[in-house]
Amino acid sequence: MKTTDDIIKMVDITKIYDSLDVKTVALSDIDLVVKRGDFIAITGRSGSGKSTLMHIIGLLDNPTSGKYVLNGTDVSKLAEDELAFQRNKEIGFVFQQFNLLPRSTAVENVILPAIYAGVGSKERTEKAVELLTELGLEDHLNKKPNQMSGGQQQRVTIARALMNDPELILADEPTGNLDIKSGDDVMKTLKALNKEGKTIVLITHEHDIAAQAKKIWHLEDGRLINKP
Amino acid sequence: MNFSELLILSWKAIVINKLRSFLTTLGVIIGVFSIILLVSIGSGLQGYITKEISSLGPNIIDVLPGNSLATAFGPGSSNKLILQDARNLKTRLISTAEVSPISETATNAKYKNILDKNIYVIGTTSNYPKTVISMKLAQGIFFTLGQEQSGSKVTVIGYTMYTKFFDKERAIGKKIFLGNQTYTVVGVAEKTGITLGVDHDNVAYVPIVVMHSQFGIDSITEIAVNANSESLVPVVKKQIKDTLLKRLTTDDFSIQTGDTLATTISNITNMLSLALGGIAAISLLVGGIGVANIMLVSVTERTKEIGLRKALGAKRSDILKQFLLEAVILSIGGGIIGIIFGLAASFTLSKFFVSQVTLWSVLLAFCFSAAVGIVFGMAPAIRASKLSPIEALRYE
Ligand SMILES: Nc1ncnc2c1ncn2[C@@H]1O[C@H](COP(=O)(O)OP(=O)(O)O)[C@@H](O)[C@H]1O
Numbered sequence: 268m269k270t271t272d273d274i275i276k277m278v279d280i281t282k283i284y285d286s287l288d289v290k291t292v293a294l295s296d297i298d299l300v301v302k303r304g305d306f307i308a309i310t311g312r313s314g315s316g317k318s319t320l321m322h323i324i325g326l327l328d329n330p331t332s333g334k335y336v337l338n339g340t341d342v343s344k345l346a347e348d349e350l351a352f353q354r355n356k357e358i359g360f361v362f363q364q365f366n367l368l369p370r371s372t373a374v375e376n377v378i379l380p381a382i383y384a385g386v387g388s389k390e391r392t393e394k395a396v397e398l399l400t401e402l403g404l405e406d407h408l409n410k411k412p413n414q415m416s417g418g419q420q421q422r423v424t425i426a427r428a429l430m431n432d433p434e435l436i437l438a439d440e441p442t443g444n445l446d447i448k449s450g451d452d453v454m455k456t457l458k459a460l461n462k463e464g465k466t467i468v469l470i471t472h473e474h475d476i477a478a479q480a481k482k483i484w485h486l487e488d489g490r491l492i493n494k495p
Numbered sequence: 496m497n498f499s500e501l502l503i504l505s506w507k508a509i510v511i512n513k514l515r516s517f518l519t520t521l522g523v524i525i526g527v528f529s530i531i532l533l534v535s536i537g538s539g540l541q542g543y544i545t546k547e548i549s550s551l552g553p554n555i556i557d558v559l560p561g562n563s564l565a566t567a568f569g570p571g572s573s574n575k576l577i578l579q580d581a582r583n584l585k586t587r588l589i590s591t592a593e594v595s596p597i598s599e600t601a602t603n604a605k606y607k608n609i610l611d612k613n614i615y616v617i618g619t620t621s622n623y624p625k626t627v628i629s630m631k632l633a634q635g636i637f638f639t640l641g642q643e644q645s646g647s648k649v650t651v652i653g654y655t656m657y658t659k660f661f662d663k664e665r666a667i668g669k670k671i672f673l674g675n676q677t678y679t680v681v682g683v684a685e686k687t688g689i690t691l692g693v694d695h696d697n698v699a700y701v702p703i704v705v706m707h708s709q710f711g712i713d714s715i716t717e718i719a720v721n722a723n724s725e726s727l728v729p730v731v732k733k734q735i736k737d738t739l740l741k742r743l744t745t746d747d748f749s750i751q752t753g754d755t756l757a758t759t760i761s762n763i764t765n766m767l768s769l770a771l772g773g774i775a776a777i778s779l780l781v782g783g784i785g786v787a788n789i790m791l792v793s794v795t796e797r798t799k800e801i802g803l804r805k806a807l808g809a810k811r812s813d814i815l816k817q818f819l820l821e822a823v824i825l826s827i828g829g830g831i832i833g834i835i836f837g838l839a840a841s842f843t844l845s846k847f848f849v850s851q852v853t854l855w856s857v858l859l860a861f862c863f864s865a866a867v868g869i870v871f872g873m874a875p876a877i878r879a880s881k882l883s884p885i886e887a888l889r890y891e
Pocket residue numbers: 284285286291292293311312313314315316317318319320
């Protein structure tokens with residue numbers, strides 16, 4: 268166990284997109300602390316910087332300046348491969364577009380993070396089957412994404428996010444492509460995971476979805492505003 | 496990821512798109528196929544020629560016009576060898592040596608109503624079977640010294656001519672036309688066979704003096720000398736040289752023995768093999784560019800997959816290895832298919848033409864195709880490995 272209680276600790280995070288003639292300040296002076304076991308939602312209008320923040324939290328992109336400590340490790344200045352290692356170990360992603368490999372089965376999709384973590388073939392397959400079964404997909408283990416409904420695909424994504432047992436689940440508009448019933452199921456699953464101790468960061472522009480989190484932050488023009 | 500996992504991953508990507516994978520490898524298949532086949536033909540040719548030359552026997556010395564094999568066979572070489580040179584040799588060489596001048600020309604032959612427009616007439620002397628010991632008679636006799644000296648129009652015909660004109664009936668004593676003159680058949684030569692498309696049996700041997708006056712020829716194409724003992728070959732060679740230099744210069748003739756001829760020809764065919772292999776290697780290179788091209792398309796198409804893998808923890812090297820291995824499997828696969836077809840074609844060809852598979856060409860083709868995969872797979876693989884996960888995930 269890490270000594271710190273903060274899973275995410277961001278100090279003065281700024282992201283500036285510097286293209287040829289325009290300079291876009293996508294995030295400015297973000298200070299964000301997320302405690303272990305918390306469930307927060309980040310909302311904001313389109314263009315407010317949600318995706319940019321989620322990429323930085325998810326170690327998919329580097330901030331222009333500022334300090335970011337993820338689960339006790341300063342990740343602000345890590346090189347690409349070290350970021351890949353941290354992502355693989357610390358974060359489970361749930362995407363709006365699911366991002367499943369279309370020609371691979373549910374099990375094959377779920378084991379991906381374990382492959383890059385170097386887990387053995389037998390062990391990771393057992394784990395994937397166990398996770399998919401817990402999420403009610405025991406009859407869909409060998410189905411490809413196009414043979415499953417949106418709700419089922421999103422549950423495969425959640426199983427994949429849990430594969431390496433990360434402490435942080437990062438969900439980007441997870442209900443955005445789902446009908447209300449499937450969206451509710453996904454939210455129930457996220458809440459259940461939170462109860463089991465996972466820290467959850469949810470990015471959404473829907474207020475009733477955000478309302479189900481324990482805390483809500485609001486992004487406006489790249490600035491984080493606390494809205495208790 | 497360990498190697499076997501990478502292998503499975505790359506293999507799956509290849510079989511998912513079977514048609515495209517096959518088309519990708521087609522260039523490599525054709526390249527490797529051509530290398531194997533062309534090199535086989537080159538070395539087959541070499542083996543054949545070497546064998547033919549050694550079958551002449553170690554005691555045979557050939558005097559050819561011109562100063563080298565190239566000018567002797569090449570066009571426009573002025574031929575200064577004449578019958579008198581052969582006569583001079585006959586008087587000057589040690590008595591055990593046989594000397595036969597040879598002149599060749601093509602003409603038509605006719606018997607009753609059968610006509611052949613392309614008969615090889617070989618003018619020589621009556622001792623020809625003693626000089627060229629591979630010459631054997633199936634019927635009758637070779638023309639005699641008496642017939643030669645009296646200028647008789649007599650001929651010994653080859654086996655193909657015999658079957659064509661006489662349908663295996665008795666030929667001895669029959670009169671046939673060679674050009675516009677009639678000749679009496681005195682003998683039929685044994686069958687020697689067809690090689691490289693040339694029928695050595697569609698010939699008629701006639702006394703050289705008769706031939707020269709009929710066709711208006713005065714030069715000769717070759718003087719065959721049989722030293723009759725291998726140990727005498729160097730002495731006879733020296734005598735030939737000394738004798739001919741009395742009338743000719745060193746540029747006017749060359750003296751070939753079985754082994755010098757073999758060396759010269761093997762140099763030529765070696766160069767031929769290399770040139771053929773080189774041409775084939777270029778086509779393999781083109782095949783490699785095909786692999787690179789398709790791999791680049793594949794990387795673009797799979798941008799999203801690459802981004803996802805990276806987001807889920809794949810390192811640069813994982814992606815690099817995955818795509819590089821895919822390219823190498825494609826090109827080695829193409830190489831193996833090309834080798835199989837190349838071997839099959841070489842073996843088939845060897846049934847009716849010369850062709851001889853060499854191990855080095857198979858190994859070379861295999862290594863070359865693997866190298867093509869690495870070299871031409873590298874750029875697409877590097878491009879894939881450098882994709883940023885966000886860009887890639889955003890890609891639709
Ligand atoms: N790659 C980029 N290059 C330049 N500007 C960008 C890039 N990505 C996002 N932006 C800009 O940054 C701002 C925040 O974008 P984003 O984080 O996508 O907002 P959201 O996800 O809330 O819609 C926007 O003004 C957007 O145009």
